Amino acid sequence: AQTVTQSQPEMSVQEAETVTLSCTYDTSESDYYLFWYKQPPSRQMILVIRQEAYKQQNATENRFSVNFQKAAKSFSLKISDSQLGDAAMYFCAYRSAMDSNYQLIWGAGTKLIIKP
Amino acid sequence: DAGVTQSPTHLIKTRGQQVTLRCSPISGHKSVSWYQQVLGQGPQFIFQYYEKEERGRGNFPDRFSARQFPNYSSELNVNALLLGDSALYLCASSLDDIPSQPQHFGDGTRLSIL
Numbered sequence: 001a002q003t004v005t006q007s008q009p010e011m012s013v014q015e016a017e018t019v020t021l022s023c024t025y026d027t028s029e030s031d032y033y034l035f036w037y038k039q040p041p042s043r044q045m046i047l048v049i050r051q052e053a054y055k056q057q058n059a060t061e062n063r064f065s066v067n068f069q070k071a072a073k074s075f076s077l078k079i080s081d082s083q084l085g086d087a088a089m090y091f092c093a094y095r096s097a098m099d100s101n102y103q104l105i106w107g108a109g110t111k112l113i114i115k116p
Numbered sequence: 117d118a119g120v121t122q123s124p125t126h127l128i129k130t131r132g133q134q135v136t137l138r139c140s141p142i143s144g145h146k147s148v149s150w151y152q153q154v155l156g157q158g159p160q161f162i163f164q165y166y167e168k169e170e171r172g173r174g175n176f177p178d179r180f181s182a183r184q185f186p187n188y189s190s191e192l193n194v195n196a197l198l199l200g201d202s203a204l205y206l207c208a209s210s211l212d213d214i215p216s217q218p219q220h221f222g223d224g225t226r227l228s229i230l
Contacts, residue, residue: 004158045206045221046157052216088139095215102215103149103172104208106158115197 002027004094006107013082014115020065021077021110022094031097034068035104036074040088048090050076053097079112087114118134118143120222122207129197129227137192137225143210147171148190149219150182159206165190166213194227202229 006028013019036048051059051068058066063080079086086114092107123139123228129135141148146168164172165184188209194201194211204226208219 020217022138035218037221043204043226044223045217046209050218072131093158097215102213103161103164104151104219105161108156108158116214 002029002032002094002096002105003014004092004105006092006110008110009108010111012113012115013079014068015082015084017082018078018080019082019112020083021079021090021092021112023075025075026093027071027073027094027096029098033095033097034066035093035094035095036064036066036075036077037091038086038088038089039109049077050070069092082114084114084116087112094096094102120207120209120220122205122225123229125223126223126226126228128230130230131197131199133181133197133229134193135197136187137194137207137227139190139192139205139222140210141188141190142220145209145211145220146188147209147210147213149182149189149210150192151172151208152176152209153204153206153224160190166212171213179201197229199229201227203227 032053034051038046067076089109093104123207150162153159163175163182168184170198182192196202204224208226210217
């Protein structure tokens with residue numbers, strides 16, 4: 001079974017600085033998708049960025065980028081120029097591309113605190 | 117366009133009761149998934165429905181059931197509620213049953229069991 005691990009329960013960063021959130025996963029599959037979601041106190045889970053495992057190039061969305069290391073099964077999220085609105089829980093999630101059950105498998109989350 | 121809508125927002129029940137949670141997907145989305153998020157943890161997959169058929173079921177007891185209607189809205193039912201069922205229940209929709217498509221989430225229903 002696949003698992004997702006986020007080893008940092010909490011991270012803090014000064015506003016305008018850069019922060020990296022870690023995520024590792026375990027799978028025997030070769031084709032899958034990885035996601036980072038953000039959950040602010042409002043509770044809604046918001047998609048931040050997505051990565052296809054078969055793509056070598058790291059995904060980027062404005063100030064958010066990932067460092068995808070397939071061999072190491074690592075998928076970290078880098079947030080540049082941190083803003084107060086970035087404060088939230090961040091969840092890493094895995095989805096198989098081969099299973100008929102396309103459930104998301106989630107990490108435990110990292111709480112990101114932005115210091116003004 | 118409206119996003120995924122869930123109702124009610126918050127619900128308080130007592131042990132042994134039954135509860136029904138509702139979800140309306142984004143217009144045009146045919147796939148709906150349900151997740152349980154216990155405080156301080158990541159979500160756990162409960163069910164996925166596509167075109168009114170169950171496509172996936174997580175490791176939850178038979179007290180949990182769901183269905184999807186012809187308009188693609190969905191209900192999650194939980195019988196014989198236990199204290200451990202207290203959680204945020206999230207509904208997510210996607211256009212089709214394709215793994216590359218992201219899931220879009222509602223604000224959730226906070227279920228408290230007394």
